[in-house]
Amino acid sequence: MSAGPASIRESISAGDRARLDRVWSDAPGFYGWLTAVNHKSIGKRYIITAFVFFLLGGLLAATMRLQLARPANPLIGPDRYNEIFTMHGTTMMFLFAVPVFEALGVYLVPLMVGTRNIAFPRLNAFSYWLYLFGGIFLYVMFARNMGPDVGWFAYPPLSGPQYGLAKRPDVWAQLITFTEVAALAISVEIIVTAFKLRAPGMSLNRIPVFVWAQVVTAFMVIFAMPAIMLASTSLILDRLVGTHFFTPQDGGDPLLWQHLFWFFGHPEVYIIFIPATGIVSTIVSTFSRRPIVGYLAIVLSLVSIAFMGFGLWVHHMFATGLPDLGASFFTAASIMIAIPSGVQIFCWIATMWSGRVSMRAPMLWVIGFFVVFVIGGLTGVMLAAVPLNLQVHDTFFVVAHFHYVLIGGAVFPLFGGMYYWFPKITGRLMHERLGVAHFWLFFIGFNLTFFPMHLLGLRGMPRRVYTYPPEMGWGALNLLATAGAFLMAAGVIVFLWNVAWSWRRGEVASDNPWDASTLEWATSSPPGPCNFPRRACSSPTKMRRS
Amino acid sequence: MLIVCTVVFVLVMGALTVALVRGRRSRLPATDAAADSRLHTAVGIAVTATIVVLFGLLIASFITQRAVESLHASSAVTIDIIGHQWWWEAHYEDAQPDRRATTANEIHIPVGRPIVLKLTSRDVIHSFWVPSLDGKRDLIPGYTTAIWMQADRPGVYRGQCAEFCGRRHANMAPFVTAEHEDQFDRWLASQRAASRAPSTEAERHGQQVFLTSSCALCHTIRGTSASATVGPDLTHIASRGSLAAGTLANTREHMARWIEDPHVNKPLNQMPPNSLAGGDLNALVAYLESLR
Numbered sequence: 119m120s121a122g123p124a125s126i127r128e129s130i131s132a133g134d135r136a137r138l139d140r141v142w143s144d145a146p147g148f149y150g151w152l153t154a155v156n157h158k159s160i161g162k163r164y165i166i167t168a169f170v171f172f173l174l175g176g177l178l179a180a181t182m183r184l185q186l187a188r189p190a191n192p193l194i195g196p197d198r199y200n201e202i203f204t205m206h207g208t209t210m211m212f213l214f215a216v217p218v219f220e221a222l223g224v225y226l227v228p229l230m231v232g233t234r235n236i237a238f239p240r241l242n243a244f245s246y247w248l249y250l251f252g253g254i255f256l257y258v259m260f261a262r263n264m265g266p267d268v269g270w271f272a273y274p275p276l277s278g279p280q281y282g283l284a285k286r287p288d289v290w291a292q293l294i295t296f297t298e299v300a301a302l303a304i305s306v307e308i309i310v311t312a313f314k315l316r317a318p319g320m321s322l323n324r325i326p327v328f329v330w331a332q333v334v335t336a337f338m339v340i341f342a343m344p345a346i347m348l349a350s351t352s353l354i355l356d357r358l359v360g361t362h363f364f365t366p367q368d369g370g371d372p373l374l375w376q377h378l379f380w381f382f383g384h385p386e387v388y389i390i391f392i393p394a395t396g397i398v399s400t401i402v403s404t405f406s407r408r409p410i411v412g413y414l415a416i417v418l419s420l421v422s423i424a425f426m427g428f429g430l431w432v433h434h435m436f437a438t439g440l441p442d443l444g445a446s447f448f449t450a451a452s453i454m455i456a457i458p459s460g461v462q463i464f465c466w467i468a469t470m471w472s473g474r475v476s477m478r479a480p481m482l483w484v485i486g487f488f489v490v491f492v493i494g495g496l497t498g499v500m501l502a503a504v505p506l507n508l509q510v511h512d513t514f515f516v517v518a519h520f521h522y523v524l525i526g527g528a529v530f531p532l533f534g535g536m537y538y539w540f541p542k543i544t545g546r547l548m549h550e551r552l553g554v555a556h557f558w559l560f561f562i563g564f565n566l567t568f569f570p571m572h573l574l575g576l577r578g579m580p581r582r583v584y585t586y587p588p589e590m591g592w593g594a595l596n597l598l599a600t601a602g603a604f605l606m607a608a609g610v611i612v613f614l615w616n617v618a619w620s621w622r623r624g625e626v627a628s629d630n631p632w633d634a635s636t637l638e639w640a641t642s643s644p645p646g647p648c649n650f651p652r653r654a655c656s657s658p659t660k661m662r663r664s
Numbered sequence: 665m666l667i668v669c670t671v672v673f674v675l676v677m678g679a680l681t682v683a684l685v686r687g688r689r690s691r692l693p694a695t696d697a698a699a700d701s702r703l704h705t706a707v708g709i710a711v712t713a714t715i716v717v718l719f720g721l722l723i724a725s726f727i728t729q730r731a732v733e734s735l736h737a738s739s740a741v742t743i744d745i746i747g748h749q750w751w752w753e754a755h756y757e758d759a760q761p762d763r764r765a766t767t768a769n770e771i772h773i774p775v776g777r778p779i780v781l782k783l784t785s786r787d788v789i790h791s792f793w794v795p796s797l798d799g800k801r802d803l804i805p806g807y808t809t810a811i812w813m814q815a816d817r818p819g820v821y822r823g824q825c826a827e828f829c830g831r832r833h834a835n836m837a838p839f840v841t842a843e844h845e846d847q848f849d850r851w852l853a854s855q856r857a858a859s860r861a862p863s864t865e866a867e868r869h870g871q872q873v874f875l876t877s878s879c880a881l882c883h884t885i886r887g888t889s890a891s892a893t894v895g896p897d898l899t900h901i902a903s904r905g906s907l908a909a910g911t912l913a914n915t916r917e918h919m920a921r922w923i924e925d926p927h928v929n930k931p932l933n934q935m936p937p938n939s940l941a942g943g944d945l946n947a948l949v950a951y952l953e954s955l956r
Binding site: 142195197200223236268269273275276280281309366367370371372373406411412415437438439442445446449452453454456457460461464465467468470471472473474475476477485488489492493496497499500502503504505506508509510513578580582583584585586587645 | 665666669672673676677679680682683684686687692699700704705706707710711714715718721722724725726728729732733749787788789793795798799800801802804805806807809810811824825826827828829830831832833834890905910931932
């Protein structure tokens with residue numbers, strides 16, 4: 119297939135090419151930088167910004183691990199600790215995990231469907247600036263000791279007018295508005311791009327799985343985010359103008375908040391996980407040198423996860439004393455969602471089984487994803503059972519579970535995706551051996567950090583405590599977890615070094631260094647301003663047969 | 665459940681390993697129709713097995729839930745627990761008002777009898793959790809929730825607030841002492857009684873300090889004129905093992921330090937520091953430590 123795209127590029131005259139580039143590139147200079155609307159410029163900025171927030175969130179996590187490394191540690195007081203864990207959760211959920219996958223979508227979806235820019239490019243730029251200013255706002259307030267301190271879930275009445283300290287919860291609620299508007303804007307762009315701007319010949323059953331994952335995620339965002347915007351706006355109204363949505367003494371209902379929050383909060387997990395599965399499908403298919411096994415089953419799994427994802431939120435609320443029958447329904451739904459996840463896992467294994475696997479860095483991250491995510495999925499099934507949930511809810515067992523799911527299910531594939539698409543974005547390959555070192559440091563560090571947390575949770579260590587008494591006997595495992603966290607950090611430093619080095623000096627990549635079959639590889643690396651000088655076509659022969 | 669999950673993990677990892685080994689060895693990907701249909705069958709079988717296992721787990725979960733929730737009995741001891749930032753208020757219910765008892769942070773229960781805890785909160789959401797005795801139940805302002813538990817062996821069980829409730833969330837530990845029925849009855853009777861009258865000069869002086877300083881604005885000592893309900897009931901404070909919801913062991917020295925500056929050991933809690941003359945402080949501690 120490499121002959122096809124090359125001929126597309128050569129068949130256009132130099133004059134036409136120059137005119138195309140002029141039309142589609144961003145204006146030069148600082149003004150041009152500010153007014154950029156090309157999806158690749160915005161996408162790159164989005165990815166880099168999200169990674170900066172990932173590093174900040176990681177630093178906060180490392181600080182927490184230092185504080186918890188030994189019992190009764192005097193390093194940080196409860197006030198700052200509460201700010202730190204709230205900032206960590208808020209950063210990772212709202213400023214890193216959701217935006218980074220949307221950013222990949224902004225960069226890749228137009229290329230994968232063979233078009234020249236994302237739909238509504240100005241809205242796209244607006245979304246980026248809104249997100250950036252939201253993030254800066256949050257960190258400026260944190261630096262001024264006004265960072266939110268009521269958890270990333272901000273349960274009232276603790277976050278309400280009576281108990282929320284100073285402007286801290288307002289800062290949180292305002293940030294939510296910034297990031298959610300940004301996310302909603304991208305969702306609309308992705309859906310329109312995927313449904314209206316596809317290259318001729320790309321029928322629905324030929325859309326790459328990654329694009330399907332982005333589309334399904336976008337729909338989830340459109341249905342989930344309004345719930346949290348409604349909730350956070352009501353919270354701000356409670357705090358600033360004295361409404362009574364969540365204040366019990368005035369007839370408000372704190373449980374209403376929990377329902378609204380988790381109606382967003384649980385789908386949020388899948389909003390992060392589904393695009394990551396799109397990356398896994400892409401990498402598994404490319405590095406097994408064959409089309410994915412069970413394309414239809416995988417796409418239907420994504421769609422059914424999206425629907426079911428809206429029916430499990432109450433498993434975050436089992437301890438509130440809801441009726442047993444209702445709780446049982448949510449147990450069944452929470453267990454059921456393991457089925458479509460299982461379908462995908464089996465399809466990926468079948469793809470490798472029947473393919474010819476080459477073990478490059480992206481594939482290594484996918485293997486890591488399998489190991490870690492399957493553990494997280496299984497503890498998820500355990501947590502769905504009410505009696506077990508009531509014991510381990512709000513303990514370190516849950517902390518372990520969702521880091522296995524979110525780091526395993528999202529960050530591992532994301533790193534894989536970075537190694538995979540880096541040559542497309544920069545025109546240079548990342549250093550393979552550094553990638554392998556990054557993987558092993560991060561993988562071992564991750565398991566050292568989070569596996570002991572399962573045990574800590576089972577031994578009764580609650581979440582969100584800034585200290586614990588020595589006689590509880592939790593010290594050794596906590597110290598181990600802290601050591602693991604620093605191994606992970608070392609891995610991330612190797613990654614940063616790899617990015618910085620490869621960006622300037624990495625091996626120059628060909629247009630399609632992995633011999634992949636999706637359309638983004640059918641143009642130059644990095645793609646020119648107009649992506650495809652000639653309109654790209656998708657035909658069945660593009661699917662690799664040998 | 666753990667066993668089932670471990671087996672599933674091992675099976676999936678096994679399949680992954682075999683797939684990788686096969687995939688690395690094979691020269692050409694097998695993509696003909698027959699191979700694809702074999703793969704589809706394999707995936708179908710794996711999914712079916714998954715569904716069967718999940719159904720098994722679902723039913724096991726329901727059966728356990730029924731067993732845990734069906735501890736209802738008519739002879740239950742009912743205790744009202746009210747959550748505060750950052751301590752637990754406890755009332756033993758009784759039809760006769762003079763047989764009710766009030767205490768804080770440490771409750772006693774009889775072994776082998778079901779206990780029902782009726783839970784609510786005065787400020788923010790807390791969650792009552794004694795890992796060895798029961799699961800969690802949230803204390804939500806405006807709601808009353810309930811949870812059943814039963815201790816089969818005597819002992820002192822440490823608990824923990826399990827819902828993030830602000831700055832002192834880490835220092836909010838309830839203690840449950842499970843003891844034999846007769847011991848429990850004696851304990852309850854002593855808790856019902858009004859406070860012990862001061863017997864020495866120092867204790868009498870201490871009582872005066874208590875009643876005339878800011879202490880009485882927040883605390884109750886039944887049998888005296890102090891009847892405020894902002895802080896914990898101190899009628900039988902000396903009978904408790906710890907101060908400030910499990911923060912300090914209940915000794916004279918800790919008590920004195922705590923009264924002088926509660927923020928040394930539990931920073932940012934809601935009790936204000938008190939500057940008392942040395943003699944007054946000693947007398948106050950002597951009085952409080954006499955309230956068995």
